[in-house]
Amino acid sequence: MMNAIVFSGVGETTYMKVPKPQIKKADEVLLKIEAASICGTDVHILSTPPSYPATQGIVQGHEFVGRVVEVGADVTSLKVGDRVVLDPNVFCGECYQCKKGNFNMCEEVYVLGITDNGGFAEYTVAPCKMCVKISEDLPAEVAIFAEPLTCVVSAVNKVRLLPGESVLVLGAGPIGLYFTMLLKANGAGKVIVSEVNPKRAEYALKAGADRVINPNEVDLVEEIMKETDGHGIDVVAEAVGTLIQTAIDCVRPKGKVVLFGMDSSMRPEVDQFKIVRNEIELYGSFIGLNTLPATVALMESGLIDLQQLITHKLPLKDFNIGLEAMRDGSALEVILYPESDENE
Incomplete structure (x- = not known):
């Protein structure tokens, strides 16, 4: 048996004993968890009513770092002792979309x-194909960012930012901060972030933003036009899920907007005339696509400082403390460390 956080009902989790998982397929590996982190998706799963679907009774947690302790019969690319991060979105490889x-x-x-x-x-079990090996030198506190960061790397790849171009990031939650760091590292000239929370605004400046604008205090579109001599921003990253029209209003003609935030309950109006007349390029970006190895290389390079975003480090049993911190906005990255009974 082992300790785990189980999604036990609407808005509820239980810290409880569950059977230690076992390898059931030849392509799987058994991982001993070094660290895991609470994602905004976990918050949505545990909202009442839920705003993101999940399977009741499962062990939660899709962002984690582990060490291989057992391999299936067909596994050749990993061995016992290897450290890994992984993409938790396990694809089948056989359906129409996978074939494409x-x-x-x-x-x-x-x-x-x-x-x-x-x-x-x-412990957890995962298909080998979803795992990417990391070095012994990469701290778990950095590696833990692999899953969300690979999603943002995939989004940034779509816009193909040119050095010196201006950027607007809408929202300075964790995803918005990843966008800020990555686009700055990719050569953005001026990075502006829109954020209403003062604490998150501070983190945006630390992450590389040249200016943070509070849209509750000033007109964001007017300020963007002042910053760009009336031309508009070259690239906008929307990390909220409701601000597509704001992005369209701020981007220059023939500029690019990447939409990453998701809110299934919202149906914002969109000015199609402006999109067409200004030939604005819109990109939707969902999770990551073939970017995890590149993301690991990025983390191991030390090019961006991810550890500055860690606000909480907790034992697994204190999951609810971290969850509440995520809910009230006082947390950015909450890291959980599993503890066996012998260490408690």
């Missing part, structure tokens, strides 16, 4: 920590 290479659109996908057992535990 669109693994992030898999029609039979299951997600570790959301629809199947994940990493808020001492």
Whole structure:
């Protein structure tokens, strides 16, 4: 048996004993969890009513770092002792979308920590194909960012930012801060972030923003036009899920907007005339597509400082403390460390 956080009902989790998982397929590996982190998706799963679907009774947690302790009969690319991060969105490889290479659109996908057992535990099992090896020198506190960061890397790849171009990031939650760091590292000239929370605004400046604008205090579009001599921003990253029209109003003619935030309850109006007349390029970006190895290389390079975003480090049993901090906005990155009974 092992300790785990189980999604036990609407808005509820239970810290409890569950059976230690076992390898059932030849392509799987058994991982001993080093660290896991609470994602905004976990908050949505545990809202009442839920704003993101998950399977009741599963071990939650889709962002984690682990060490291989056992391998299936067909596993050749990993061995016992290897450290890994992974993409929890397990694609089938056989459906129409997978055959076209669109693994992030898999029609039979299951997600570790959301629809199947994940990493808020001492151990978990994962398909080898979803794992990427990391070095012994990469701290777990950096590696833990692999899953959300690879999603943003995939989004940034779409816009193909040119050095010196201006950027606007809408929202300075964790995802918005990843966008800020990555676009700055990719050569953005001026990075502006829109954020209403003062604490998150501070983090945006630390992450590389040249200016943070509070849209509750000033007219964001007017300020953007002042900053760009009336031309508009070259690239806008929307990390909220409701601000597509704001992005369209701020971007220059023939500029680019990447939409990453998601809110299924909202149906914002969109000015199609402006999109067409100004030939604005819109990109939707969902999770990551073939970017995890590049993301690991980025983390191991030390090019961006991810550890500055860690606000809480907690034992797994204190999951609810971290969850509440995520809910009230006082947390950015909450890291959980599993503990066996011998260490408690």
